[in-house]
Amino acid sequence: MGNVLTVKEMEALWGGPLPEVEEEYRILAEGFAAGRPELAPYVMKKIFSYPEAKAACALPGTAKEAAAACGITEEEAEKLLEDMAVRGKIMKLADGYDRITNIAFMKDYYFAQAKFDGEKDRAAARLMIAWDAFLPGRSVPDGTFRIVPKWKSVKALPGVMPCENMPQMLLDMLPDRIAFARCPCRAAWSIAETGEYHPEMFRGETGETGQQKDGLCIIVGPRAGYFASVYGAYVPTREELLEKIEHIENNGTYYTANNGRMLMVMCNCGDDCGCGMRILYEAEGPQGFSKSRFQAYLAKPEQCVGCGTCERTCMFHASVQVKEGKAFVDPDRCHGCGVCTVKCPRQALKMKLVRPADHIPKMPG
Amino acid sequence: MGGFHCPLGAMAPGTEGCIHCGLCTAGTREAYAKAAEKLRAYIRENVPRPRRVEKIAVCGKGGVGKSTVTAAFARAFSSLGYRVLVLDTDESNPTLARALGLPPCESMLKRPDSRFEPAESPSWLREDLDISDIPADYLSAAGNLMLVTAGKLEDPFAGCACSIGALAQLLMLNLELQEGEVVIADTEAGVESFGRGVERGADTVIAVAEPSLDSLEVAEKVKYMAEGLGISRFRTILNKVPDEETAELLTEYLEGKDIRYLGWLGQEKEVVRHGLAGTPLDKTEDAYLKLENMLKLFLDENEMDYPL
Numbered sequence: 001m002g003n004v005l006t007v008k009e010m011e012a013l014w015g016g017p018l019p020e021v022e023e024e025y026r027i028l029a030e031g032f033a034a035g036r037p038e039l040a041p042y043v044m045k046k047i048f049s050y051p052e053a054k055a056a057c058a059l060p061g062t063a064k065e066a067a068a069a070c071g072i073t074e075e076e077a078e079k080l081l082e083d084m085a086v087r088g089k090i091m092k093l094a095d096g097y098d099r100i101t102n103i104a105f106m107k108d109y110y111f112a113q114a115k116f117d118g119e120k121d122r123a124a125a126r127l128m129i130a131w132d133a134f135l136p137g138r139s140v141p142d143g144t145f146r147i148v149p150k151w152k153s154v155k156a157l158p159g160v161m162p163c164e165n166m167p168q169m170l171l172d173m174l175p176d177r178i179a180f181a182r183c184p185c186r187a188a189w190s191i192a193e194t195g196e197y198h199p200e201m202f203r204g205e206t207g208e209t210g211q212q213k214d215g216l217c218i219i220v221g222p223r224a225g226y227f228a229s230v231y232g233a234y235v236p237t238r239e240e241l242l243e244k245i246e247h248i249e250n251n252g253t254y255y256t257a258n259n260g261r262m263l264m265v266m267c268n269c270g271d272d273c274g275c276g277m278r279i280l281y282e283a284e285g286p287q288g289f290s291k292s293r294f295q296a297y298l299a300k301p302e303q304c305v306g307c308g309t310c311e312r313t314c315m316f317h318a319s320v321q322v323k324e325g326k327a328f329v330d331p332d333r334c335h336g337c338g339v340c341t342v343k344c345p346r347q348a349l350k351m352k353l354v355r356p357a358d359h360i361p362k363m364p365g
Numbered sequence: 366m367g368g369f370h371c372p373l374g375a376m377a378p379g380t381e382g383c384i385h386c387g388l389c390t391a392g393t394r395e396a397y398a399k400a401a402e403k404l405r406a407y408i409r410e411n412v413p414r415p416r417r418v419e420k421i422a423v424c425g426k427g428g429v430g431k432s433t434v435t436a437a438f439a440r441a442f443s444s445l446g447y448r449v450l451v452l453d454t455d456e457s458n459p460t461l462a463r464a465l466g467l468p469p470c471e472s473m474l475k476r477p478d479s480r481f482e483p484a485e486s487p488s489w490l491r492e493d494l495d496i497s498d499i500p501a502d503y504l505s506a507a508g509n510l511m512l513v514t515a516g517k518l519e520d521p522f523a524g525c526a527c528s529i530g531a532l533a534q535l536l537m538l539n540l541e542l543q544e545g546e547v548v549i550a551d552t553e554a555g556v557e558s559f560g561r562g563v564e565r566g567a568d569t570v571i572a573v574a575e576p577s578l579d580s581l582e583v584a585e586k587v588k589y590m591a592e593g594l595g596i597s598r599f600r601t602i603l604n605k606v607p608d609e610e611t612a613e614l615l616t617e618y619l620e621g622k623d624i625r626y627l628g629w630l631g632q633e634k635e636v637v638r639h640g641l642a643g644t645p646l647d648k649t650e651d652a653y654l655k656l657e658n659m660l661k662l663f664l665d666e667n668e669m670d671y672p673l
Contacts, residue, residue, distance in 0.1 A: 093380060100377060105377060105389065109376075158627045159666060160666060161668060162668060177374070221371070222374045222375060222381040222382035223376045223380075223382070224374075226380070226381075258372055264371075264372045264373065265371070353662075357668075
């Protein structure tokens with residue numbers, strides 16, 4: 001993947017000749033310089049109408065301050081800002097509003113909110129995905145995230161650490177530090193393709209998102225409350241969370257989390273991911289992702305019939321393949337997600353512990 | 366890093382959870398490193414630590430190898446940098462001191478016979494007891510490895526072992542451990558008395574089991590009873606397993622019962638040899654190394670360090 005977008009590529013993404021961008025869009029794009037600076041103002045232009053951009057430029061501040069800066073009434077400003085906040089374009093704070101100054105935040109919030117503007121958002125999604133393509137490897141240092149194995153695949157093994165018990169970590173977030181949201185990556189992709197959010201739409205075989213309300217995205221930490229109150233993300237009961245966990249434990253996605261001992265962020269990634277992870281696969285391999293401490297192996301060769309389920313479900317560049325009629329795990333490639341182990345219809349694959357405890361840093365960063 | 370990826374779960378700079386570390390807005394690697402350092406310092410001070418393992422009760426049927434496991438765990442704890450107090454409550458079995466390589470020590474209860482002298486608790490055995498409050502007379506120690514014996518029945522007519530058990534239980538309950546200190550109690554055999562002895566004060570129960578249905582069922586019962594006492598940390602160690610295939614059968618059995626295990630030992634010749642000679646296992650011997658590895662796995666499960 002190249003590092004520079006040509007004008008032609010940018011025009012293709014934009015859908016025509018590139019227009020002039022007003023100063024406000026450049027201001028809004030200032031904090032987005034980590035990726036493709038030349039593309040960022042165009043992303044902003046797709047997301048914000050001009051009055052919105054003007055009001056957003058007056059932030060941080062209150063509706064009154066924004067009204068004064070834009071020459072509109074306070075009522076108008078309030079309506080404008082509130083609408084932008086629920087659409088994930090700006091942040092609603094206790095004492096006013098603020099801009100989102102990081103494109104990854106922007107993408108997450110914009111596509112995790114519930115209202116979309118059809119064609120306009122479709123173009124924004126396309127641009128955002130293109131922008132995203134240049135992030136990996138540059139903004140995410142190696143080992144920022146870590147693959148967490150399916151709990152089912154390791155729970156009986158000696159030495160499993162609490163930070164490897166995803167179901168328990170999620171349950172510990174109850175009652176107010178957890179919410180089900182739409183997955184911004186999958187939503188961005190769905191909108192880029194169709195102009196609408198289709199929870200049942202998935203590109204691959206792993207997620208089976210269609211079976212689940214609001215897909216597989218689980219928000220943890222203090223932000224869960226914001227997602228619930230502003231975007232209407234769903235706050236599950238214990239039973240609903242258990243049901244969701246049961247579904248995820250058995251599907252083809254794999255857990256990722258911040259690479260530390262305490263859960264701060266988690267994702268359920270798969271081949272139906274919209275942008276970030278999909279792009280990572282298509283590049284040389286998942287960057288910024290540390291392997292789990294486990295590895296799959298063919299524990300019961302006599303039970304393996306070479307059906308190829310493991311090969312089809314593996315998301316890590318064919319780290320498990322059928323060779324001469326039997327599953328073969330490439331230890332260098334295996335990231336220890338446990339999906340093949342869970343998916344094997346003959347229970348021939350198992351996981352083993354291959355890395356010491358200090359593989360997982362005590363502190364993040 | 367994205368909004369979903371704020372390590373502290375904040376929505377954006379300045380929102381709930383934000384400590385203004387600057388990780389999310391860092392535009393350069395240097396800024397990122399600086400922000401990460403600030404974040405680390407914050408987390409180091411503010412993240413609650415999981416409840417650490419302090420008091421372990423080793424249980425199982427008579428003869429399954431409780432003393433072997435207790436001694437090896439205690440020695441491994443000690444070599445990993447922990448201060449270890451071994452509590453011997455197995456009043457009929459003098460092997461623990463030998464397996465630890467420590468000289469036998471004077472029993473806390475010199476004359477376990479309540480017929481002639483009421484067994485009063487020694488005055489030092491009070492609440493919030495520190496390991497160093499135990500009188501040196503009752504301890505047998507080498508470095509950071511200590512043994513205390515609750516009592517031994519040497520006279521078959523000496524009456525009941527209950528007073529010994531009560532004393533050991535009191536010690537287990539009253540000890541207030543510092544970080545880096547652990548107590549391992551070698552309990553009485555069998556399942557009949559479970560819940561009445563030292564295990565009441567334990568936060569961890571380790572059941573040693575042989576490859577027999579009886580032994581596995583005992584482990585299962587002990588787990589059930591431990592849960593009833595509020596002890597959720599229950600682990601099994603399999604001993605005298607003839608081969609790998611049997612080990613697999615056994616671990617699958619345990620998996621099916623939702624019983625966690627730490628590992629298995631074979632029919633180790635050196636265990637028998639040292640048992641007969643009354644000497645501790647060599648730290649280079651297979652059985653010791655396997656048990657040391659099990660302890661490390663157990664520490665990992667509880668996010669505990671190896672200080673040395």
